[in-house]
Amino acid sequence: MMKAEENPMNGGDGMTNAVLEQFTTMIGEWIPEEAALAVAAGGKYVHFNGKGHRIPLAAGAPVEPGSIAHRVLKERKRTEAYLDGSDEIPPYYGIGYPVEVGEEPGAVVVLLPPGWRPPGEDPVRFLTGRQDDEWVPVPVGKISHIESADKKTWFYSDGEAYSTTQTLKQLETVLPESFHRIHRSYLVNTDAIARIRKDFTGNLLVETTDGEELPVSQTYASALRGTFGF
Numbered sequence: 001m002m003k004a005e006e007n008p009m010n011g012g013d014g015m016t017n018a019v020l021e022q023f024t025t026m027i028g029e030w031i032p033e034e035a036a037l038a039v040a041a042g043g044k045y046v047h048f049n050g051k052g053h054r055i056p057l058a059a060g061a062p063v064e065p066g067s068i069a070h071r072v073l074k075e076r077k078r079t080e081a082y083l084d085g086s087d088e089i090p091p092y093y094g095i096g097y098p099v100e101v102g103e104e105p106g107a108v109v110v111l112l113p114p115g116w117r118p119p120g121e122d123p124v125r126f127l128t129g130r131q132d133d134e135w136v137p138v139p140v141g142k143i144s145h146i147e148s149a150d151k152k153t154w155f156y157s158d159g160e161a162y163s164t165t166q167t168l169k170q171l172e173t174v175l176p177e178s179f180h181r182i183h184r185s186y187l188v189n190t191d192a193i194a195r196i197r198k199d200f201t202g203n204l205l206v207e208t209t210d211g212e213e214l215p216v217s218q219t220y221a222s223a224l225r226g227t228f229g230f
Helices: 017-027 068-075 168-172 218-228
Strands: 002-004 036-041 044-049 079-083 092-101 104-112 126-131 134-139 145-149 152-157 160-164 179-183 186-189 193-198 204-208 213-215
Touching: 036 068, 036 092, 068 079, 068 092, 068 104, 126 152, 145 168, 168 179, 168 186, 179 213, 179 218, 186 204, 186 213, 193 218, 204 218
Parallel strands: 002 092
Antiparallel strands: 036 044, 036 104, 079 092, 092 104, 126 134, 126 160, 145 152, 145 186, 152 160, 179 186, 193 204, 204 213
C-alpha cells in the first residue's frame, strides 16, 4: 500500500501535485494513455481526470455505495469490475488500488475504455453459438453484429442467428477492435457495416452487409463518427 504524507486537501482540485505524481507514477508503467483516473478519500473523490470521457465523476462528488472506490475503501484490497453503461454513459472496466492519502485510507481507480485488454492478450477468434440442439463455431470475422434482447445474447452471421451464454459486456472485452459498441443493446463489426445514415429524428442508423438496421445511441455516435471520419 502506498502512503502519501502531504495534506490531500491542498490544491485547487483537492490534492497537491506531489501526491498525484506519486499515484500516477505507481500505475504509470501500464495504464493506457486514454484511461481516466480517480482518487478517493474521506468518502468523496478528491481528484478526477476523465480524459474527455463521459464519466459522471468530479472532485468533491461522494463515493457511491457499491462502486469500485467504495469497495477498495471498505475492503482495503485491489478490486476490479466491469461497470455497466447506459444510453448516456458508456461501459468501463475499472481497477482500484488501496492507498493512504495523508492519514486516512484512500483509493486510486483506473477506468479503462471499452475493448481494453492487457498487452499480449489475444482477442477470441470464434464464438460458439447455439441453434436448436446444435452448437456452431463461427469465426468472429464473419459475425456482423451482436444483440442483447429479452435477457439473452444473440450474434448474427450470414443472416443466421445464434444464441450464446456470454453477455455483451463480457464479449466487448474479448472481441477484436473491429467490434464497436453502438448502443446499450448492440455491438457491431465495423467490417460488416455497409452504410451509415440518419433516421427521421436525426439519429444515426447503421446498416450491415446482411441488411440489418441498427440504432446508434448518442453515447456512441461521436466514437462511430471518429472511426469512419465523418
